[in-house]
Amino acid sequence: MSxxxxxVVREIGRTExxxxxxxxxxxxxxxxxxxxxxxxxxxxxxxxxxxxPPAALDRLRQDxxxxxxxxxxxxxxxxxVLLYPLAGPWAQRCLRGLTGAAPDPELPADLDHFxxxxxxxxxxxxxxxxxxxxxxxxxxxxxTLGALRTEPGPPSPVDAELADGRVxxxxxxxxxxxAGAAPPVTVRxxxxxxxxxxxxxxxxxxxxxxxxxxxxxxxxxxxxxxTAGTRLExxxxxxxASLDDTHRESWARSWAQVEPLLRIGGPHRxxxxxALLHCLVPLSPPPGSAPSGDGPAxxxxxxxxxxxxxxxxxxxxxxxxxxxxxxxxxxxxxAALAALAPLHHExxxxxxxxxxxxxxxxxxxxxxxxFSHIALADFWQRYALGADRLAARDQAWAEHARCRxxxxxxxxxxxxxxxxxxxxxILVNEMITVYxxxxxxxxxxxxxxRAASYVRxxxxxxxxRNGT
Numbered sequence: 001m002s003x004x005x006x007x008v009v010r011e012i013g014r015t016e017x018x019x020x021x022x023x024x025x026x027x028x029x030x031x032x033x034x035x036x037x038x039x040x041x042x043x044x045x046x047x048x049x050x051x052x053p054p055a056a057l058d059r060l061r062q063d064x065x066x067x068x069x070x071x072x073x074x075x076x077x078x079x080x081v082l083l084y085p086l087a088g089p090w091a092q093r094c095l096r097g098l099t100g101a102a103p104d105p106e107l108p109a110d111l112d113h114f115x116x117x118x119x120x121x122x123x124x125x126x127x128x129x130x131x132x133x134x135x136x137x138x139x140x141x142x143x144t145l146g147a148l149r150t151e152p153g154p155p156s157p158v159d160a161e162l163a164d165g166r167v168x169x170x171x172x173x174x175x176x177x178x179a180g181a182a183p184p185v186t187v188r189x190x191x192x193x194x195x196x197x198x199x200x201x202x203x204x205x206x207x208x209x210x211x212x213x214x215x216x217x218x219x220x221x222x223x224x225x226x227t228a229g230t231r232l233e234x235x236x237x238x239x240x241a242s243l244d245d246t247h248r249e250s251w252a253r254s255w256a257q258v259e260p261l262l263r264i265g266g267p268h269r270x271x272x273x274x275a276l277l278h279c280l281v282p283l284s285p286p287p288g289s290a291p292s293g294d295g296p297a298x299x300x301x302x303x304x305x306x307x308x309x310x311x312x313x314x315x316x317x318x319x320x321x322x323x324x325x326x327x328x329x330x331x332x333x334x335a336a337l338a339a340l341a342p343l344h345h346e347x348x349x350x351x352x353x354x355x356x357x358x359x360x361x362x363x364x365x366x367x368x369x370x371f372s373h374i375a376l377a378d379f380w381q382r383y384a385l386g387a388d389r390l391a392a393r394d395q396a397w398a399e400h401a402r403c404r405x406x407x408x409x410x411x412x413x414x415x416x417x418x419x420x421x422x423x424x425x426i427l428v429n430e431m432i433t434v435y436x437x438x439x440x441x442x443x444x445x446x447x448x449x450r451a452a453s454y455v456r457x458x459x460x461x462x463x464x465r466n467g468t
Contacts, residue, residue: 004341009423012337013430015330015375016268022275025336029307030083032339036091037082043098044111051103056111063118066129070118074125080215081121084144085279085309090117090225092305109136109155113224117143119160123167123189130161139224140169146194146203147222148185165189169201192216205248207255207280210262214274219243219251219282226281227311237299237311241282250314251282257318258325264386265379269326276329278308285313300324302331319383319392323399326379330372343367343424344417352413355406355458360466363417367428370410374431377403377438385441397443401451404438409455411435 008021017025044052044060052060071078081087090113097107104110112134120142122129133140138152148169150156159170167187185198193206205219220226221243243251262269286299298320300312310328315321337343346363354361354369361369377400384396414420414428442448 004337004423006426009337009341009426010430012333013427014434015333015371015378015431016266017272017333018268019271019275022272022333025333025340026275028340029336030079033083033088033091033307036088036095040091040095040098043095047098051098051100051107052111056108060111060114062131063114066118066127066131067121070122070125070127073127077124077126078121080124081117081144083278083308085303085306086220086223086225086281087117087143088305088307089228089303093225093228109134112136112155113141116141120145123162126162126165128162130159133158133160135171136224139222141222141224143223144204144218144220146187146201149200149202151182167194205243205251207252210259210274210277211270215278217255217277217280219248219255219280221282223281226309237283237286237301239284241284241313243282247282247314254314254318254321258322261319261322261383262325265322265326265382269322269379272329272333273325276308276332277310277325279306279310281309281311283311283313298324300328302328302335304335307332307336319396323376323379326375327372330375331368334368334371337423337427341423342421343427344421345419346417352410353459353462355409355455358462358465363419366410367414367424370407370414371427371431373403374407374434374438376400377407378434381438381441381443384443397447398450400438401443401447402454404435405448405451405455407431407435409459 004024008017008024011017011021041060041064044057047057067078067082090110093106094110094114097104097110115131115133119129119131119133122131123142123145135148135150135156135158138150139147140150140158141147148158148171150158150171157172159172161168161170165188167189168184169187170184171182173181182200185196185201187194187196187201194201194203196203202222204222207217207219209216221241227240241247259270259273262273283299286297298313298315300310302310310325310332312324312328315324334343344363344367348362348364350360350362350365352361352363352366354366356369356373357365380396380400380403384393384400387393387396411428411432415432420428
């Protein structure tokens with residue numbers, strides 16, 4: 001086997017994972033992020049002037065120097081910014097732009113964001129500094145902290161200063177001077193985020209930690225890279241949401257009820273959420289929702305380049321919120337495992353039936369979907385066995401039966417693959433073990449019948465639509 005202990009692969013195959021297994025995945029992903037950031041700087045140094053002009057390169061060097069100084073002051077605070085999930089998509093965009101064959105029109109704005117990231121790191125570290133930043137599209141985002149709304153129009157400079165525990169942001173006029181510019185904005189740092197009496201400051205809402213010792217979870221509706229390059233509609237996701245106070249309160253109320261429900265689904269669900277969830281990105285309600293977003297329709301997803309982020313519209317109930325986290329964090333977990341050790345050598349051709357999708361799926365997508373759905377089947381079964389209210393038990397059994405039946409439809413395809421690596425074979429075998437264990441506490445017969453009918457109908461529709 002690779003350097004991954006077999007016990008770790010087996011734990012993850014059961015959709016579980018203790019502190020050792022999860023810690024291994026997190027450390028590897030964080031190391032990859034730091035290497036990516038170093039590669040970005042090296043690429044800028046090597047890039048031709050047409051891609052990275054001397055002024056931009058000099059600014060990057062200054063930003064890097066500020067990061068190093070901030071890290072000497074408070075390493076943990078700086079790592080909070082550098083390892084922030086949404087810094088991953090930004091760093092990859094920069095690296096692609098710096099190593100491309102032709103200038104990327106978005107690269108100047110991407111490089112400007114490095115200054116904002118360095119400033120955010122210095123702010124979190126409490127290192128006094130002054131820097132000139134650049135707002136784009138009427139917004140200057142400081143990762144993990146919030147964003148300053150500026151006048152719409154072309155890129156505009158903003159002078160940032162940290163002194164006496166307060167951040168002062170001074171929008172400049174078009175020439176970079178102060179004359180005719182908007183008044184400054186003062187932002188205070190607090191234990192649970194940032195505060196300002198100026199409505200131009202848009203703070204990132206920080207949700208309480210899932211469990212003691214874990215980090216709070218940002219609900220980030222300001223970072224410009226939260227969905228950049230995702231082509232949301234292609235994956236059935238709605239647009240990103242900007243939250244007002246009412247929406248923020250709704251998210252906070254629902255979040256407050258999630259952790260007890262995760263524990264009903266097994267103590268490992270709270271542990272994996274605390275270890276793997278580092279950011280929530282709110283999406284708008286999908287079609288079919290009520291205007292308030294309280295309808296049953298929901299969408300969610302993850303991004304491999306944004307390890308630790310879950311994108312989701314607000315689930316209608318705390319139980320659905322908990323199940324969304326269970327579902328999406330399995331994708332996070334499996335993608336991180338696959339980065340450490342390949343799980344298969346199948347090609348990427350979309351040819352497989354998956355009861356949760358209407359389009360043909362590649363083998364990797366089938367594996368990812370089965371892995372997340374068997375975790376959902378386990379969660380909903382535990383929830384049904386532990387719920388007090390009859391209506392809650394009934395809904396949980398229905399969800400469990402559907403998910404288990406869906407997984408049963410695709411496990412034979414996964415198990416029959418001759419392209420599984422040793423790690424992949426161990427993973428699939430553990431999934432099969434979980435699948436059979438779930439039958440020890442079956443749902444009421446009516447749920448089983450409806451779930452089987454659902455999968456049969458999905459297969460029939462899939463064959464008609466895809467001609468096979």
